[in-house]
Amino acid sequence: MLYKAIILGIIGIIVVWDSRLFGRLNVEQPLIASTLVGIALGDVTKGLMVGATLELISLGLVNVGAAAPPDMALGSIIAAAFAILSGASAQTALTIAIPIAVLGQLLAIVLRMAMSSFNVMANRYIDEGKFKSATNLHIIWGSALYAISYFVPIFISIYFGTGLVKQIVSVIPKWLTSGLTVASAVLPAYGFALLLSTMLSKKMAPYFFIGFLITAYANISVTGIALFAILIAILLDQIIYKDKSSSSSGGDGDSLDSL
Amino acid sequence: MSENNKSEKAVKKENNKKYWQFFWRSWTIQASWNYERQMNLGFLYGISPTLNRIYKDPKDIDKKKSAYKRHLAFYNCTPQTSSFVLGLSASMEEQLSQNPDDFDPESISAVKSSLMGPLSGIEDSFFQGTVKVLAFGLGINFAQKGNILGPILALLICLVPAWLVTWYGAKWGYTAGNQFLTKLNSEGAMDRVMFIAGVVGLMVIGSMVASMISLTTPLHMGTTFKLQSTLNTIMPKLIPISLTMFMYWLIQKKVNTGWILTVCIIGGILASVLGILKA
Structure with a gap:
């Protein structure tokens, strides 16, 4: 299981890097993600079938603006893995995947907030003349943190099972989740204000x-x-x-x- | 003559290298996407080779620092079309370094802002809409029959237009930008372009404030009085604009960035817990 958890975690990294490093070529779409999972677990046909079903569900969800999307990319990796490993139908597997997608979404919000502090750091690096460090924040640290945000939830749920993830999600209080969502909607106001202050x-x-x-x-x-x-x-x-x-x-x- | 040809070839080779730089760095533009300024660090990463090349001389370090900081500003645009903005901004940075006296650095920010909106529209309607639905609609058909061609075709259909748009975006942004700017500079028309870019940029930012900050208030008294509905009759999106202007005021007051970020996060959580704001 350790080996499978690591391989699926790596597929997660490929999928999250699709929109981070490859200009969103749609590798993150459920059909592709699920096929990759099928190849990794040795059941390509099942991966294709599950992928087609998940893709139908996902099409029509267009990701616009700053709001955190329902994390279908993460959800479909987990769902495909469970459908193949347990023989469940795609829809059932997707229901199982929901708590993981919730955890992933929460991680994504915290991460995108934490990365706002990169701006402060970049400013300081530039002042100190460390130009390379400033751009490394983006290409090295940014990519690495996004990779972790997908690897960890996938690894945990495959290695320890969804029960643990469900427990983690149920421990997170509702006020914190909705509080973080509001805070994430406040931050762009500051970004716009900064842009305005130069123009x-x-x-x-x-x-x-x-x-x-x-x-x-x-x-x-x-x-x-x-x-x-x-x-x-x-x-x-x-x-x-x-x-x-x-x-x-x-x-x-x-x-x-x-x- | 032969020498001329050689240098032309060298320029072409050098430019091709630049286009590739814009291309790849435009695809990686979201690697550090953050709520505050979104793809700004990605843009800085994309234009940094140009800045390093222009300000090679150690005595230009202050100019280099201010150029780097200029590109730390808020930026959000589709990766495929960002190569155009990168190319254009790079040629503007080159112009600025050649005529530092009659080129307003703020016009670079204005041009960037004015391009974000329309070019991002391409993402939503073309790539995320038409191309994706076409590619995956076809892909699903094959995949349901257990055919591996499904996902492969879907990926190829997505890759080809993305590749072409990014590559030609980089090329046109840089070359057209260069020619256009040289012509404008010789005609003394830069002021006018800066004015146009400023108007478009500011209107786009105004529109983004109204459409990209999705905050409302759930405050109400009984079932009859809902504060948000009352606000909507006065001015919809009053909360996003007030918040933005408040932040603007804090920046004018030179409040420390770390403080503002902390206030945003803690304040956001508090406002949500107290039932004042809802996202």
């Missing part, structure tokens, strides 16, 4: 609020706002810079003045 000036502030208000009231997507913004900016550019060029070129300015 916002009294003259430019209205544009920020226009963008905010349109989306707040009319629920138009960020892409939609960007397209409107480009047109507004071009119109304003024509008004502002046309005035300037005509007043500096003399003749035109005079003729307008006389009107």
